[in-house]
Amino acid sequence: xxxxxxxxxxxxxxxxxxxxxxxxxFVLGVLLLVVFTVAHDPEPDAAPAxxxxxxxxxxxxxxxxxxxxxxxxxxxxxCLAGLLSSPVDPAAIYVGKVAANVxxxxxxxxxxxxxxxxxxxxxxxxxxPGLAIVLLLGNVGFAALSTLFAAIAVRTRARxxxxxxxxxxxxVPLLIGTVSATRGVLAGGLAAGxxxxxxxxxxxxxxxxxxxxxxxxxxxx
Amino acid sequence: MALLNEPPVxxxxxxxxxxxVPVLAGVDLTVEPGEVVALLxxxxxxxxxxxxxxxxxxxxxxxxxxxxxxxxxxxxxxxRRRIGYVGHESLCYAxxxxxENLDFYAQLFGIEDASARVAELIAWAGLEHAARRPVxxxxxxxxxxLALARAMxxxxxxxxxxxxxxxxxxxxxxxLEQRLLDLRLAGHSILLSTHDLDRVATIATRVAILHxxxxxxxxxxxxxxxxxxxxxxxxxxxxx
Amino acid sequence: xxxxxxxxxFVTMMAALYVVFMVVPTEREMGIVQRIFYFHVASAxxxxxxxxxVAGASAVHLWNGSRPADRLAQASxxxxxxxxxxxxxxxxxxxxxxxxxxxxxxxxxxMTVILWAIYASYLMLRAFGGEDDAIRRYAAVLGIVxxxxxxxxxxxxHLLRGIHPSVITRNEGGSGLVDPWMRIGLLISSVALxxxxxxxxxxxxxTARLGEEVAALRRSALERKGEAA
Numbered sequence: 001x002x003x004x005x006x007x008x009x010x011x012x013x014x015x016x017x018x019x020x021x022x023x024x025x026f027v028l029g030v031l032l033l034v035v036f037t038v039a040h041d042p043e044p045d046a047a048p049a050x051x052x053x054x055x056x057x058x059x060x061x062x063x064x065x066x067x068x069x070x071x072x073x074x075x076x077x078x079c080l081a082g083l084l085s086s087p088v089d090p091a092a093i094y095v096g097k098v099a100a101n102v103x104x105x106x107x108x109x110x111x112x113x114x115x116x117x118x119x120x121x122x123x124x125x126x127x128x129p130g131l132a133i134v135l136l137l138g139n140v141g142f143a144a145l146s147t148l149f150a151a152i153a154v155r156t157r158a159r160x161x162x163x164x165x166x167x168x169x170x171x172v173p174l175l176i177g178t179v180s181a182t183r184g185v186l187a188g189g190l191a192a193g194x195x196x197x198x199x200x201x202x203x204x205x206x207x208x209x210x211x212x213x214x215x216x217x218x219x220x221x
Numbered sequence: 222m223a224l225l226n227e228p229p230v231x232x233x234x235x236x237x238x239x240x241x242v243p244v245l246a247g248v249d250l251t252v253e254p255g256e257v258v259a260l261l262x263x264x265x266x267x268x269x270x271x272x273x274x275x276x277x278x279x280x281x282x283x284x285x286x287x288x289x290x291x292x293x294x295x296x297x298x299x300x301r302r303r304i305g306y307v308g309h310e311s312l313c314y315a316x317x318x319x320x321e322n323l324d325f326y327a328q329l330f331g332i333e334d335a336s337a338r339v340a341e342l343i344a345w346a347g348l349e350h351a352a353r354r355p356v357x358x359x360x361x362x363x364x365x366x367l368a369l370a371r372a373m374x375x376x377x378x379x380x381x382x383x384x385x386x387x388x389x390x391x392x393x394x395x396x397l398e399q400r401l402l403d404l405r406l407a408g409h410s411i412l413l414s415t416h417d418l419d420r421v422a423t424i425a426t427r428v429a430i431l432h433x434x435x436x437x438x439x440x441x442x443x444x445x446x447x448x449x450x451x452x453x454x455x456x457x458x459x460x461x
Numbered sequence: 462x463x464x465x466x467x468x469x470x471f472v473t474m475m476a477a478l479y480v481v482f483m484v485v486p487t488e489r490e491m492g493i494v495q496r497i498f499y500f501h502v503a504s505a506x507x508x509x510x511x512x513x514x515v516a517g518a519s520a521v522h523l524w525n526g527s528r529p530a531d532r533l534a535q536a537s538x539x540x541x542x543x544x545x546x547x548x549x550x551x552x553x554x555x556x557x558x559x560x561x562x563x564x565x566x567x568x569x570x571x572m573t574v575i576l577w578a579i580y581a582s583y584l585m586l587r588a589f590g591g592e593d594d595a596i597r598r599y600a601a602v603l604g605i606v607x608x609x610x611x612x613x614x615x616x617x618x619h620l621l622r623g624i625h626p627s628v629i630t631r632n633e634g635g636s637g638l639v640d641p642w643m644r645i646g647l648l649i650s651s652v653a654l655x656x657x658x659x660x661x662x663x664x665x666x667x668t669a670r671l672g673e674e675v676a677a678l679r680r681s682a683l684e685r686k687g688e689a690a
Contacts (some may be wrong), residue, residue, distance in 0.1 A: 155599075156586070157589060218602055
């Protein structure tokens with residue numbers, strides 16, 4: 001697992017150096033929030049009810065963008081071959097990449113959540129702890145699944161469209177779970193989102209393990 | 222560095238197909254310890270594919286491969302410690318500096334006293350002046366030296382180089398040649414692919430010609446450049 | 462074997478059609494339209510079975526690189542998406558006359574749509590992913606992940622509040638099947654559709670194998686032509 005840490009640090013360092021993902025996430029995130037809100041054009045009282053859906057839909061699309069980049073950078077200069085010619089286990093590469101994606105997605109959420117609260121008149125402070133847990137669970141599940149499929153998509157022909165095409169159907173239960181849990185948390189704290197949180201936990205565990213086992217089959221030719 | 226008598230490479234009937242098309246159609250090749258084997262061949266002969274298989278980056282469709290006496294198909298990841306690979310691309314992250322790239326790989330390989338080793342290799346590659354610049358701004362020659370340094374970090378017994386001289390100006394070629402000669406003197410085994418016949422004369426101890434996925438001609442011992450050139454013309458010329 | 466399957470399909474389909482349209486009594490509340498139910502549910506079962514078949518064949522292919530396993534996975538996906546489409550078509554056909562809506566986000570229908578989408582993405586990957594052998598591996602990974610998702614989807618769709626109440630589930634799942642012939646009808650139509658699916662599967666796999674042989678022949682002919690020149 002030391003290899004995973006090394007890879008995590010490397011990815012974070014590259015991201016910090018270029019700040020490419022951060023910039024595009026920020027801009028795209030704001031744009032999507034605006035688009036979704038304007039498309040609904042809700043009454044001021046009805047606006048908060050939209051918050052879970054708008055937040056998570058925006059998260060999914062900006063997340064897809066960020067994760068895609070994570071593997072494009074391994075493709076440049078054939079760096080993935082560098083990783084695979086080392087004694088590091090492919091599963092450790094997976095863990096490192098997922099960890100890096102979780103970190104980057106967390107930053108994404110840190111940007112999107114306050115903005116959503118601002119645009120849709122939602123008071124987030126009282127429910128922050130519970131919300132943070134739901135955000136984390138959604139984050140990890142998304143990262144686990146999309147890291148696996150980004151590795152696939154980056155080696156196919158129709159690269160840009162392939163990742164959303166493969167991921168979105170599989171992510172539907174995550175989306176349902178996070179929206180439901182967020183709605184519950186906003187209404188009455190973590191307990192109110194109970195069932196949904198269980199779904200998210202199951203999702204995270206199943207796909208983290210699946211990704212860990214299957215990643216080697218994706219990267220080893 | 223144990224088992225000096227085990228050949229770094231013993232390949233037997235290696236076949237590799239891509240989408241049904243055989244790129245390697247039965248390659249038999251051995252590299253003995255301390256040899257520098259030059260793999261010649263036109264584009265499309267399968268040189269890059271063969272090197273990637275030997276670097277354990279690609280699995281053969283069929284055939285047997287033993288590296289240092291160990292069966293490549295079932296080998297533990299640790300076998301990779303004895304192999305260094307320099308491909309067409311640098312395998313280095315464009316946005317990190319040369320030093321950061323080497324540092325990353327040193328940690329990945331678990332090299333003791335990583336910073337000293339990295340500094341040593343930066344000096345060896347002649348990149349002191351550029352160590353803290355991002356790889357993105359490097360010239361082709363600098364990138365090649367960095368790629369070679371990266372491959373040498375873990376002091377592999379076998380070096381695999383895929384067309385290392387392509388795209389280099391004469392000075393850079395001479396610099397790279399010198400480093401390879403140093404490595405040969407130090408006892409490393411090298412297998413390099415090229416379609417530059419001049420380079421073969423200066424460095425190689427043995428030559429093999431790859432054509433249409435097979436070893437069409439191999440010369441034991443050093444061969445004069447003219448012999449190699451003649452053989453190359455014959456082999457490649459016969460099948461236009 | 463080749464004659465046996467089509468014959469079985471004919472026999473079982475005839476039996477199913479006869480039982481469903483002639484023997485089973487008309488359902489009290491919904492009338493004649495309810496007879497779609499038998500084929501609707503049977504198709505759903507086949508679609509589900511197909512999913513598990515894709516996953517199983519994918520796992521075998523990942524394990525030992527077996528080409529027949531890969532062909533089975535591809536064929537099962539194609540057949541699965543076919544029957545999934547049938548479910549999604551017969552559903553509205555049934556719903557519209559009875560409940561007045563073409564669609565409802567009932568948990569089961571929602572699940573079927575997601576399943577259909579996963580099937581479709583699998584076929585997209587195989588069709589547009591490229592010619593590499595690696596695509597087979599990637600598709601196999603998708604096949605396995607897809608099946609792992611099923612139980613999670615199943616649970617999560619019940620979290621949906623739904624635009625409409627669960628009109629359809631109230632009438633499926635046993636409460637409507639009062640007459641024993643209704644149960645037999647469901648059983649027979651399921652068997653008929655499974656046999657049909659099996660036949661289509663066998664045909665599709667044979668086509669795939671022949672296609673690979675033709676491609677190989679074409680390639681070697683091209684190579685020989687190149688050598689002779």
